[in-house]
Amino acid sequence: MTVTKETHTPNEAFVLHPGGKFTFEERSKPTIQSPRDVIVQVMATGLCGSDVHYWQHGRIGRYVVEKPITLGHESTGIVVESGSSVEGLTVGDRVALEPGIACNTCNHCRNGRYNLCKDMRFAATPPYDGTLARYYRVPAECCFKLPSHISLRDGTLIEPLSVxxxxxxxxxxxxxxxxxxxxxxxxxxxxxxxxxxxxxxxxxxxxxxxxxxxxxxxxxxxxxxxxxxxxxxxxxxxxxxxxxxxxxxxxxxxxxxxxxxxxxxxxxxxxxxxxxxxxxxxxxxxxxxxxxxxxxxxxxxSFRYGPGDFQLAIGLLDSRRVRLDGLVTHEFEFAQAENAFENVAGRAGIKSVIYGPGVDEKAANVASEY
The missing domain is CATH 3.40.50.720 (NAD(P)-binding Rossmann-like Domain)
Known part of the structure; x- marks a missing residue:
């Protein structure tokens, strides 16, 4: 599978603007900011009802789209860069992303309920950008290796499976x-x-x-x-x-x-x-x-997921006690991202997936090559 590694490659992003308008933009590629960071090339992203709600209504509760934001948080990708302290991950690993970064210091985090952290930086929740872009930066602990029999496409379902x-x-x-x-x-x-x-x-x-x-x-x-x-x-x-x-x-x-x-x-x-x-x-x-x-x-x-949920979700897939076959019913190239939103809004099928910029759809549909 081809992985883009050139640092000069633009970071194409699918951006929602206040009022519901979408645009494609070239943004700066994220860089390693901590020894624990990894840069992931996003290969596929499943659309969630919350993404569509932000598009149609501009807000969910107290979270309001007040400036341009990249949506998407159900993603898989391939590690293309890693920080100096990262262990257990190497460039080329296929991973599912846990799209929330907690503070790790508040009482909720210290008590093992980081999903309740008031300073949670959750992808595609204003003001934090999501994963509908070529590259995304996360701490290594938010990356989970995909089971060898799970494709990058079907791996987008690990986030809702964790819910x-x-x-x-x-x-x-x-x-x-x-x-x-x-x-x-x-x-x-x-x-x-x-x-x-x-x-x-x-x-x-x-x-x-x-x-x-x-x-x-x-x-x-x-x-x-x-x-x-x-x-x-x-x-x-x-x-x-x-x-x-x-x-x-x-x-x-x-x-x-x-x-x-x-x-x-x-x-x-x-x-x-x-x-x-x-x-x-x-x-x-x-x-x-x-x-x-x-x-x-x-x-x-019930609010999102907490410690151990992603690991257990992947364990259920690895043991084949849970199967994902057939849940992805609609697939879209990155240039068709707005069509994907319209498809979900129309309640067509079960799950719609958008491939990352330049991603080979056939490559994302097969299991591990490694």
């Missing part, structure tokens, strides 16, 4: 438990896969789109249920009947952030069940608090 791992770990012991997963998009399907890998006896995938549910069994779902526009209690009763869960489910993971799904999930839980909120949409929703109290439901929020 699924984190939320599933928050849910607690899944061995022989019943798990409902709301949303059959990339994160929801990966939650299904992780739940099964963690020993769940039943995994019920729920969505409103039949085409998405049709593929859920390939990723660990034992049952599927198509939500209707009916009342949450009716959907919950029908869901439980369809899955043979008379007393309710042990765990519910919501990857949608949609109020009907939250309500249905809480109603479908058994006494003492656990609900984990994985996806976000509107910041303020109405919840059946009476049911939460009556059942003594444990309700948890």
């Amino acid at each position: 699924a791992v984190h939320s599933s770990r928050l849910a607690g012991n899944m061995q022989e438990k019943s798990v409902i997963v709301f949303g059959a998009g990339p994160v929801g399907l990966l939650c299904c896969a992780v739940a099964r890998a963690f020993g769940a006896s039943k995994v019920i995938a729920v969505d409103v789109v039949p085409a998405r549910l049709a593929s859920a069994s390939n990723y660990g779902a034992t049952h599927t249920y198509q939500m209707t526009s009916g009342k949450p209690d009716e959907n919950a009763a029908d869901l439980l009947a369809a899955a043979g869960l008379g007393l309710g489910a042990d765990i519910a993971l919501d990857a949608t952030g949609a109020e009907p799904c939250l309500n249905c999930g809480i109603l479908a839980l058994a006494q003492g069940g656990t609900f984990v909120q994985v996806g976000l949409r509107k910041p303020n929703l109405s919840l059946p608090v009476g049911q939460i109290c009556d059942k003594e439901v444990v309700f948890k929020g």
Whole structure:
């Protein structure tokens, strides 16, 4: 595989401007600033709903696009430079990127919850640039070698797989438990896969789109249920009947952030069940608090991923307990990046991937050559 190493090569970037306009720009190539830094040539980047949300709405909560920003944070690449203190990585290594750099000194970081660090510099979250460029600089500890059988294209799914791992770990012991997963998009399907890998006896995938549910069994779902526009209690009763869960489910993971799904999930839980909120949409929703109290439901929020989640995600892939085949349904050259955003906004397929500038698509689709 050809890797660009010339220092004079421009750092092409796909840039979002306030107001929603995209441009292609040549920016300075990042340089080693710490002995622990590596420079990665970005080979492929998966598009996330947050990228599209910044494009369409200009903000997510308190994070506002106030100046031009490069989006993208689900990336793989090849190490092209490394700092003097880097160990375990060499030029030419194929890596998945963990796209957040914590301060490592605050109480949250010191207590092993660096995803809650208030000074987190997370790619594609204003004001920090993301990975839709030729080159990206990260500390070596944010690079994870890809299993030999995982292509650079499919490796872009390690970031959302780590989200699924984190939320599933928050849910607690899944061995022989019943798990409902709301949303059959990339994160929801990966939650299904992780739940099964963690020993769940039943995994019920729920969505409103039949085409998405049709593929859920390939990723660990034992049952599927198509939500209707009916009342949450009716959907919950029908869901439980369809899955043979008379007393309710042990765990519910919501990857949608949609109020009907939250309500249905809480109603479908058994006494003492656990609900984990994985996806976000509107910041303020109405919840059946009476049911939460009556059942003594444990309700948890899940935010990105923390220590060990990327390693565990890669371990699940390395052991083939989780498979990524078929999740990438649309691929785009770098020059077609805006088309990729439109594709995701139109909810076409499951996962869309944008290749880096000058990347050979065929080379990115094969497993390791090393």
